[in-house]
Amino acid sequence: MNATAVEQHEVLVLGAGYAGLSATMQLAARTRKRGDLRVTLVNPYDTFTERLRLHMTATGQDTTEMHIPVLLESTGAGFVRGWVTAIDAEEKTVRIDDDRVLRYDTLVYSMGSIADTVSVPGVDDHAYTLNSPQDAALFADRLTRAAGGTVVVGGSGLTGIEAAAEIAERHPELQVVLLGRQEPGTGMHPKAKAHLDAALARLGVRVLSGVEVAKVLPDSVEFADGTNIQATAVLWTSGTRVSPMAAAAGLHVDERGRVITDSALRSVSHPDVYAVGDAAAIRQGYGVMHGTCQSGMPTGVHAALSILRVLAGKEPKPFRFGYYHTPVSLGRNDAVVQFTHPDDRPRRIVLTGKRAAKYKETVTAAPWPTFARMKKMPASGAFWPRGGRYTRIRSAK
Structure with a gap:
């Protein structure tokens, strides 16, 4: 007789920018040998947008194309291509443009910003x-x-x-x-x-x-x-603006529509939702952080580790970040x-x-060697921000 299947905890990551991809790869790398957690990344395109090079693209210069499914190979993370059209924070579902409905237990909201x-x-x-x-x-x-x-x-x-x-x-x-x-x-x-x-x-x-x-x-x-x-x-x-999706879902947002988070990057109104990168209003001692790759990737990493601590029955640690x-x-x-x-x-x-x-x-x-190391890292390690830089440290348990 077959053993009872292990119930999986579903983590959906919305948006494959620097923050969303960091959260996905950190979570997947640390749980690839576990059968109780599944990570799925949702993004409109199957290529990664190097926002730091878009001014080069805008002048006709060639840049390397990074395919998200290739980046996720061997991590165990899934990928769904599609535009998010609605989030039901009470039912814990996400609808995408082809009318598929994806269920989640934990959501990482990283839908970024646009001009x-x-x-x-x-x-x-x-x-x-x-x-x-x-x-x-x-x-x-x-x-x-x-x-x-x-x-x-x-x-x-x-x-x-x-x-x-x-x-x-x-x-x-x-x-x-x-x-x-x-x-x-x-x-x-x-x-x-x-x-x-x-x-x-x-x-x-x-x-x-x-x-x-x-x-x-x-x-x-x-x-x-x-x-x-x-x-x-x-x-x-x-100037920039964020998607109205979070506000429409009933999440508490600031005057610019960014998700207001607690110190562990959880939504203050829906603690099963984590917000990272430009989509989040993350307060530090010096004020609300502004969106950059420098700060976005650490928020993704921290959200991943916070999720794992909560699932282990522990309190997540507060996020601390300093620009460099x-x-x-x-x-x-x-x-x-x-x-x-x-x-x-x-x-x-x-x-x-x-x-x-x-x-x-x-x-x-820098993000590319960092992502490559995340794919290969042991479950006990993490790339963690210190003073705006990435440092490999032991996981805080």
Whole structure:
């Protein structure tokens, strides 16, 4: 007579960004020899989006394609391709676009964020974004047909800076305008900001700061003071928004729609739901974390370990994270790296030029060897964040 089958605890991970993939691989690697837990990753695409390289895709540069099923090979994790259309937090089900319904016991919500194209009129209709490789490729195609015109990059944050520099370097025939409410590099040490400003000037990027965009039109950008600038193409990088799915499911969210978590990254309203990466409002001693790969991967790892501690009848440990650096590429052979205090305040230590470009590339490529090590690691080990960096430590039991 066959032995009674072991009842499996179903963990669904929604979203295969840096945080979601980290949670999936950490959970699967630590439970691959167990028969009582099954991990399934749900994502609209079967390729991983390297958000740190989308400004390269947007200028027509080839980047390596990472297939999620290949990354998950030998981990024991399952993969479902599909768009999430609804979450029923009471019934513990997720519906995807082909009307399949997936059941879960524990949910990891990691659906990320996209560019905010709804706050300013005309952006959704007339501007390009870096929301996906497909969107970036559309913009790259538009650049090849710009015929010496003016390209406006809306948003002077890090994504806007990297995109403007990349466009100017790859397309010297175009006039690139970077605009935003603040100057590029605001918050950096003066040495880092000076290098950033000089690099943008060298590349011919025109910077317009202290401006507020009122409307994006088919061939121009209109400012709140009534003035405007002609634009052959507009790339929008200003602000982000998250999926309304969490709020619609009844999870407690903040004013931006991010899931509010406790110290272990559980939803404060639904403790069987963990929120990680950009989709979560994670509070630390210095305030709510902002979304980056640097912080996203550690949240995924911590959520995985918290889930395992709860299933073992133990209390999960509080998540603690400190920032370490802000690397910003300025084309392929230049960059600035601002090292930071754990609360993201700038330190005096700054790296610039080719050494900084090499450092930035190392950081950008870092997730792949980390994921590879996760696949092979023994169940007693974990890649754990300390001061914004990854350190291999023994599991806290």
